[in-house]
Amino acid sequence: MKEIEFIINGEKLETLKHVLDQFSNRGITMTSAMGYGHQHGLKQVYTRDDRQGVALLPKISVRTVVPDDEVDGIIDAVVNRLSTSSFGDGKIFVRAIEQAVRIRTDERGDDAL
Known part of the structure; x- marks a missing residue:
């Protein structure tokens, strides 16, 4: 068995769910996340004293567990x-x-999935 974690933009969630539903009905776990990669995110200022801001973008983490062959x-x-x-x-x-x-x-x- 393998856990697959997808870190994606929120607007792609429905497309991801549709793709996963084509393979199985095992279910997913989704959490909201903030992060950045090569693009280094957006500058957001959270307080007046925070001149640098925090370079984070909103993301969604979606996890599912599937048999190895899928x-x-x-x-x-x-x-x-x-x-x-x-x-x-x-x-x-x-x-x-x-x-x-x-x-x-x-x-x-696999029977538990």
Whole structure:
């Protein structure tokens, strides 16, 4: 099993959900985030004393856990649908998951997904 994390712009969330739904109905976890990459974000001043500001852009982190054999297809489909070839398109991270357990039924491994 692998956890795939997508860091994307918020306006791409519905497209990402549509792509993921084509592969499975396992669900996602989404959190709001702030960050920057090569573009170094926007300067935002939070207080009058904060002359430098903070260089952060609003992003969304979306995570899902899938069987190993689905990872490459999901990544290919997401890159195909979300890429604009511009800075800020986002990142994808893949992590190994050792175990998953569905608390309700005690199913384990891929069955718990």
